[in-house]
Amino acid sequence: MKKNELMKRAALFTAMAMLTAGLTACGSGAESTESVSDTADTTVAEAAAEETETSGASEESTVSGDFTIGIGQFAEHGSLDNCREGFLQGLSEEGIVEGENLEVTYNNANADGSIASQINQSYVGSGVDLICAIATPMAQSAYAATKNTDIPVIYTAVTDPVAAELADAEGTPVGNITGTSDKLPVEEQLKMVREILPEAKKLGIMYTTSEVNSESSVAEYKELASDYGFEIVESGISTSADIPLAADTLLNDVDCVTMITDNTVVASLPVILSKAAAKNIPVFGSEIEQVKKGCLAAMGLDYVELGKQTGHMAAKVLKGEAEASDMSFELIAGASFYGNTKVAADLGIELPASLTDSAAEMFDTVEE
Amino acid sequence: MNTIILGIFEEGLIYAIMSLGVYITYKILDFPDLSVDGTYPLGAAVTAALIAAGANPLVAFPMAFIAGVLAGTVTGVIHVKLKVRDLLSGIIVSLGLYSVNLRVAGTANVSIFSKDSIFNNPIVNAVFPEGIKSLATVIILFVIVIVCKVLLDLYLNTRSGYLLRAAGSNDRLVTALAKDKGTVKILGLAIANGFAALAGGIMCQKQGFFDVNMGTGTVVIGLANVIIGTRIFKNVSFVKATTAVIIGSIIYKACVAIAINCGLNPGDLKLITAVLFLGILVISNMKKERHKKNAQA
Known part of the structure; x- marks a missing residue:
């Protein structure tokens, strides 16, 4: 009995040891980099910084x-x-x-x-x-x-x-x-939407209630919307599973939709786009990637x-x-215009030349 | 390197408090309580809201604990009185707490960097001179964890604590003593979630912000800590289970730190945790099997 007990404990310990060994083995490669950075540490960095200061403007090379x-x-x-x-x-x-x-x-x-x-x-x-x-x-x-x-x-x-x-x-x-x-250029975006859709009244925004970034964007949209004659219809979701239903409800109630940089909603952009396309409702993006994926246009950020x-x-x-x-x-210094002519043609909308002339980039396909 | 070790202790000690709660539910009551995923951030939400409103960081301690106790009581009542299965009652409560946490904190992310916390206030800064300031957090946490552990040990040796232990291993005894085993369960869940919320509150003070998603996966970490700790020290009689859980928590965080430092993709961590978990469970099951065989022979 006692002996068995010991053996079992030995087995457990061996298993744990093997696991740790496995972890450290996979670490051996990285550990070397660690030791390098340990010795490099601040002294080298400081020395390097001083060096660059004294050597002055040798900017062309590294x-x-x-x-x-x-x-x-x-x-x-x-x-x-x-x-x-x-x-x-x-x-x-x-x-x-x-x-x-x-x-x-x-x-x-x-x-x-x-x-x-x-x-x-x-x-x-x-x-x-x-x-x-x-x-x-x-x-x-x-x-x-x-x-x-x-x-x-x-x-x-x-x-x-x-x-x-x-x-x-x-x-x-x-x-x-x-x-x-x-931070989104909200005012520029509203101005752009107004220019493309002179008749639109209700602008829909979908956001995740757990994303504090989105909350502040929505608040800013609400604050500025009336200056451009829009009424904001917001739709808060808690997980990406809520998006299809929330999109259906939102699209029934709005003339157009604008995306904000909400991580969860952006990740489900294709769902929203296909539902909006079925209803012929334009969706505006908040950055270049979203326009590539099929948003009509964006006055937005280029994250690169x-x-x-x-x-x-x-x-x-x-x-x-x-x-x-x-x-x-x-x-980011200044917002730039991104447009998608393929999406515009599908919706039967013409993007005003005043915008396309100064566009940072125009797309004529939809990235799958 | 030292900072990594300090980091392991900081994280490990905070999660140890939560694991003491999981120890009560999982080990003593045999109740897999998933509400911890909601009560851990609940404690953080309460703490962030109080500190942002200018309350003393020490006041946040009992308030976070009480909030957790209330939430744990809800789980208990749903299970015992409304006869909902244990796993489901936990899921229901942690789901509901998501909205509660948003309400309590006001927004999804609350920063309290600019406010005093128990780790960063004029008194701590005066007591710990510049040289050993980096140790301050670990020392404070160590004291808190020891206090929690001793209080829990003392409680488990009271009459009510004995009943709690009996409710898990031999609930007929509780009934035989003319006590309601349901009430005992509710009490256990309340204390357990109190610890979880307290841990969340302390984490919030340490990291300086509350985020509504910070509770994701808490229960898994808690279970891993309890299982690692209690399995390793199973036959070491002088190490109390509560101590074992605390050490298990530090071991678990050390494994995570090693994995990150050896360049492992943090995305794979959950799989590694799952394998580690399964491995320990299988090995301990094998032990039980052999026990049975030995008993028969």
Whole structure:
């Protein structure tokens, strides 16, 4: 009896040990990078920063010095992926190129808050030179993780940094953290919808009640709608399973629909588009990707551009030209027009030349 | 590297408080309580709302606990009085709490960075000098966890605590003692969810914000912590079950941290957790089987 007991315990321990061994084995590769960044740590980064300062303007080539950054993205999502891509492009435009003088660790929290905080803690632990946080919860968690350190955080795709308490009402950062906001150009969008649809009265918006970004966008739409003669019809959902029914109800009641940067709703865009097409109701997008997928038009953001702008800010911090705590968060400079002529033809709508002439990009197909 | 270890302890200790609750329901009452997914963020919502309104961070503790107790009571009443199956009553309550949490917090995401918390206030900053400030959070959490553990241990040794333990393992005894086993169950669920909400509130103070989705998967983490802890220390008689649960919680978070640091896609973590989970359960089942065989032989 006793002997058996012991054997079973041994079996359990072996299993646990094997598991840990498995985990560490798969870690051996990454551990080496960790030790590198440990030694590199702040001293090298500081030295590098000083070097660039003294060597002056050698901007055409890559900046000397090695940088390690951690990118934490809150969820897998087209716009956010574009942000990340743009961010790395922005850095390389400033001479900080991945694989040459930049080591990038990327992790996605898949919308799990507890994993988000562990990702940021692991970045802090491995002593990265900078953390890039994509989307609001990731930025908040990165700020919490770096509070007692001197690691700067650069965020992007945070709609309202003031509401998230990452900046005060004047836009000054609350700590060593700054970045870019993806606040929608609501006024420009309303102006554009009015120009395309002079008769429309009711503008529908669908949003997820759990997304604080969406809430502030909807509030802004409501505030400005009457200036352009619109009445906003809102439809709040709690999960993507609610979308088909909510779309049916909403489409019965409105003349047109506008998308906002709501993660859940955007992910189900095809459902809404096909239902709207059946009723011949135009759907406006909030960024380039949505117009590609079949929204009529958008006065919106290009997340790659937003990412680039963020990358430039990060480069300044890495090179030691500025402290994150001294830089106010930035909005994307100007909204641009995106239109889809295929969708317009299907709806029997002609996009006014005043808009198409200044379009950033026009599409004539619908991406499946 | 040190920060990673500190991080593991910070996260592990907070989830340990929640796991003490899951230990009561899952181990003692044999009740798989899914309402934890709702009560954990409920505690955070209450805490965020109170602190944003200017309340003292310490006041948020009992308030979060009470909110959890109320929600746990609802689960208990649905199960015991309305005769809804255990899993379903938990699902119903956690579903409903989503809306409650939104109402309580006001919006889906509330930041309290600018406010004092138990981890960041003038007193803590004065007590812990700059050099060991990074340890402050772990030390404070450690004290809270020990207090919770000791209180729970003391409670389990009271008359009411004995009844609670009896309700799970031998409910006829409870009836024989002329006590209502339903009431005992409700009481257990109330305390368990109180702990879960308390943990959520502490997490909210530590991370500086509330997010309505922060509860997703809490119950799985709780179950994993309880199972890992109690299995490892099953035959180590001097380690109390409550201590084992706390250590299990830290081990679990350490595994997650190792996985992230070795470059594993965090998206795969849930699968790894599931496999780890299953592995431990299967091994412990094998042990039971052999026990039976031995008993027969």
